[in-house]
Amino acid sequence: MFKKTALVLALTASFMxxxxxxxxxxxxxxxxxxxTNPFFVKMKEGAEAKAKEMGIELxxxxxxxxxxxDSQVQAVENLISAGAKGILITPSDxxxxxxxxxxxxxxxxxxxxxxxxxxxxxxxxATFATDNFKAGELIGQWAAKTLGDxxxxxxxxxxxxxxxxxxxxxxxDQGFLKGFGIDLKDAKKxxxxxxxxxxxxxxxxxxxxxxxxxxxxxxxxxSGVNVVYTINEPAAAGAYEALKAVGKEKDVLxxxxxxxxxxxxxxxxxxxxxxxxxxPLLMASKGIEAIAEFAKSGKKPANSEGLDFFNTGVELIxxxxxxxxESITSEDGLKKCWG
Amino acid sequence: MATDNxxxxxxxxxxxxxxxxxxxxxxxxxxxxxxxxxxxxxPAFVLLxxxxxxxxxxxxxxxxxxxxxxxxxxxxxxxxxxxxxxxVILTAGIDLSVGAIMVLCSVVMGRTAIHLGLPAELxxxxxxxxxxxCGAINGFLITRLRLPPFIxxxxxxxIFFALNLWYSESETIRSQDIAANAPLLQFxxxxxxxxxxxFTTGTLALFALFAGMWYALNHTPWGxxxxxxxxxxxxxxxAGINTERVLLSVYIVAGVICAFAAWTLIGxxxxxxxxxxxxxxxxxxxxxxxxxxxxxxxxxxxxGTLLGALVVGVFRNGLALAGVDVLWQEFSIGLLxxxxxxxxxxxxxx
Numbered sequence: 001m002f003k004k005t006a007l008v009l010a011l012t013a014s015f016m017x018x019x020x021x022x023x024x025x026x027x028x029x030x031x032x033x034x035x036t037n038p039f040f041v042k043m044k045e046g047a048e049a050k051a052k053e054m055g056i057e058l059x060x061x062x063x064x065x066x067x068x069x070d071s072q073v074q075a076v077e078n079l080i081s082a083g084a085k086g087i088l089i090t091p092s093d094x095x096x097x098x099x100x101x102x103x104x105x106x107x108x109x110x111x112x113x114x115x116x117x118x119x120x121x122x123x124x125x126a127t128f129a130t131d132n133f134k135a136g137e138l139i140g141q142w143a144a145k146t147l148g149d150x151x152x153x154x155x156x157x158x159x160x161x162x163x164x165x166x167x168x169x170x171x172x173d174q175g176f177l178k179g180f181g182i183d184l185k186d187a188k189k190x191x192x193x194x195x196x197x198x199x200x201x202x203x204x205x206x207x208x209x210x211x212x213x214x215x216x217x218x219x220x221x222x223s224g225v226n227v228v229y230t231i232n233e234p235a236a237a238g239a240y241e242a243l244k245a246v247g248k249e250k251d252v253l254x255x256x257x258x259x260x261x262x263x264x265x266x267x268x269x270x271x272x273x274x275x276x277x278x279x280p281l282l283m284a285s286k287g288i289e290a291i292a293e294f295a296k297s298g299k300k301p302a303n304s305e306g307l308d309f310f311n312t313g314v315e316l317i318x319x320x321x322x323x324x325x326e327s328i329t330s331e332d333g334l335k336k337c338w339g
Numbered sequence: 340m341a342t343d344n345x346x347x348x349x350x351x352x353x354x355x356x357x358x359x360x361x362x363x364x365x366x367x368x369x370x371x372x373x374x375x376x377x378x379x380x381x382p383a384f385v386l387l388x389x390x391x392x393x394x395x396x397x398x399x400x401x402x403x404x405x406x407x408x409x410x411x412x413x414x415x416x417x418x419x420x421x422x423x424x425x426x427v428i429l430t431a432g433i434d435l436s437v438g439a440i441m442v443l444c445s446v447v448m449g450r451t452a453i454h455l456g457l458p459a460e461l462x463x464x465x466x467x468x469x470x471x472x473c474g475a476i477n478g479f480l481i482t483r484l485r486l487p488p489f490i491x492x493x494x495x496x497x498i499f500f501a502l503n504l505w506y507s508e509s510e511t512i513r514s515q516d517i518a519a520n521a522p523l524l525q526f527x528x529x530x531x532x533x534x535x536x537x538f539t540t541g542t543l544a545l546f547a548l549f550a551g552m553w554y555a556l557n558h559t560p561w562g563x564x565x566x567x568x569x570x571x572x573x574x575x576x577x578a579g580i581n582t583e584r585v586l587l588s589v590y591i592v593a594g595v596i597c598a599f600a601a602w603t604l605i606g607x608x609x610x611x612x613x614x615x616x617x618x619x620x621x622x623x624x625x626x627x628x629x630x631x632x633x634x635x636x637x638x639x640x641x642x643g644t645l646l647g648a649l650v651v652g653v654f655r656n657g658l659a660l661a662g663v664d665v666l667w668q669e670f671s672i673g674l675l676x677x678x679x680x681x682x683x684x685x686x687x688x689x
Binding site for chain 1: 400405406409412413416504508509510511512513514515528530537539604607608609610612613614615616617655656659660662664665666669
């Protein structure tokens with residue numbers, strides 16, 4: 001009897017042993033805002049590719065809609081109970097997710113925020129993100145330089161995301177205005193500026209449909225609009241359709257942020273004047289590497305110098321370079337775009 | 340003191356016979372009855388009030404032909420989806436999957452034309468077929484498995500949307516690529532000017548769709564059957580109407596209309612985006628409700644939905660022109676819905 005029990009124990013132990021030794025049994029979680037936004041789809045692809053290469057098991061989760069905190073909390077809980085080594089998360093609600101993240105960190109997981117910082121940023125072990133303010137600033141500077149003297153009496157339409165004043169939306173919008181040389185008033189708030197050059201703000205939900213409608217409405221307010229800032233490239237494509245419908249597409253400068261492949265192609269086709277490219281694949285693969293490193297040596301990733309996050313970089317894409325602003329062409333951009 | 344003079348008593352009594360008309364009709368009752376007989380009167384009145392109001396605060400810019408035609412362009416998609424939704428709601432059902440059907444169909448049209456390189460005509464036909472299939476799935480689940488429409492379409496909403504993401508690979512097909520390879524798909528976006536107003540072929544198609552559906556509902560046996568099935572399915576069955584077949588046909592027609600709206604959507608936004616139309620289900624219900632069609636089935640008019648969509652369009656456009664924050668635009672649309680349902684309930688008591 002004793003022999004038999006010992007044999008069973010030994011067998012069981014031999015099954016369990018590799019689990020403790022081999023890296024391929026390491027679980028890493030990826031939680032994105034939604035499965036619909038191509039930006040997060042690419043992020044997931046980047047994480048999957050890296051995880052496969054390193055022999056790590058990736059478990060992906062996403063909210064049902066943008067702002068769905070409940071699903072993200074559940075995903076964090078599931079990952080803790082699955083014994084994951086770390087979590088990469090793009091928070092839908094930067095504040096509301098914090099208690100769940102604290103639980104994960106208390107359980108010994110490394111948590112890295114991707115793209116969107118937590119509030120406070122220190123609630124995560126690290127943040128890998130685009131400097132969205134800088135992304136906006138680059139296209140603002142480009143637009144001002146490109147207009148030259150005419151920048152003094154430009155008419156600007158601002159096509160934002162939605163009414164929630166979320167951090168990424170605000171940072172891009174305010175960055176653009178600063179780059180263009182407009183007094184921001186409160187840099188944490190969109191729409192409080194009183195510069196006469198601003199025709200108005202409208203929302204797009206980041207989609208073509210929303211971009212078209214917002215552009216139509218703002219042009220009704222002032223048909224002289226000649227600079228259009230857009231939160232992302234789908235909104236820019238919609239705005240262009242609205243301009244084309246009234247034959248004004250040649251008189252207007254459209255700028256955007258994202259760097260998706262369709263967007264970069266639109267730069268090439270002169271639909272968009274300039275766009276700031278961000279790097280979701282890089283964010284995700286760096287995140288996987290950081291968690292693997294943490295599992296091996298316990299070392300946590302460090303922030304970029306002078307910032308409270310690790311800057312994954314931003315690059316200005318335009319075929320009409322402006323003096324003193326570093327940029328790359330759409331041709332080179334196409335090699336770097338997400339897909 | 341008794342009297343035998345019965346004739347005299349009879350002569351002194353009122354001469355009127357039993358009647359459904361109360362003697363004193365208040366103004367409120369009069370309005371109530373008028374709305375009961377003309378369900379489109381309420382949204383028409385609200386539309387008129389809204390236009391007057393925005394003209395008063397914004398001025399000529401609001402009433403110029405270009406801006407008014409812009410409102411038509413902006414409500415084209417929701418107007419079309421609203422036609423599908425009205426049909427379903429007339430049968431006391433609801434279709435939460437309309438937006439998902441539309442975006443799935445637009446992706447089918449775009450992918451088959453651009454990625455598979457099929458002729459645009461065939462791609463369009465495949466898109467319309469996809470709409471019919473989606474509608475048939477809804478109709479089958481509702482009539483054969485006897486599932487409630489709300490639950491059924493809640494489920495198919497997710498299913499169709501997931502299929503859309505899978506088939507599209509979450510990738511947008513650009514306007515320029517469609518213009519170069521399958522311009523037919525952008526046909527509904529062609530615009531032309533009449534006296535300063537700018538219309539698109541899509542807007543004309545919207546009017547045609549409403550006219551066609553108005554005729555079908557009011558002047559064909561099928562239309563009468565749809566109303567009868569929605570009002571009282573058992574009575575309709577006793578009257579010899581095959582209510583299951585009517586319901587199935589309603590969901591299929593709704594699916595095809597959604598596919599038609601998908602074609603129009605490609606025209607409007609130029610590109611094929613798997614993220615489009617996410618709020619179309621709720622927006623279409625809003626248009627139907629404000630348009631005076633009862634959520635309880637059997638009562639309402641298709642033209643009301645066009646008016647309902649226009650009311651929402653005028654509110655959004657007017658408030659945006661007046662520089663009102665988006666937050667308060669949403670707030671006022673919400674109020675409109677509540678008022679519309681309250682009016683519907685009040686009319687029902689007439």
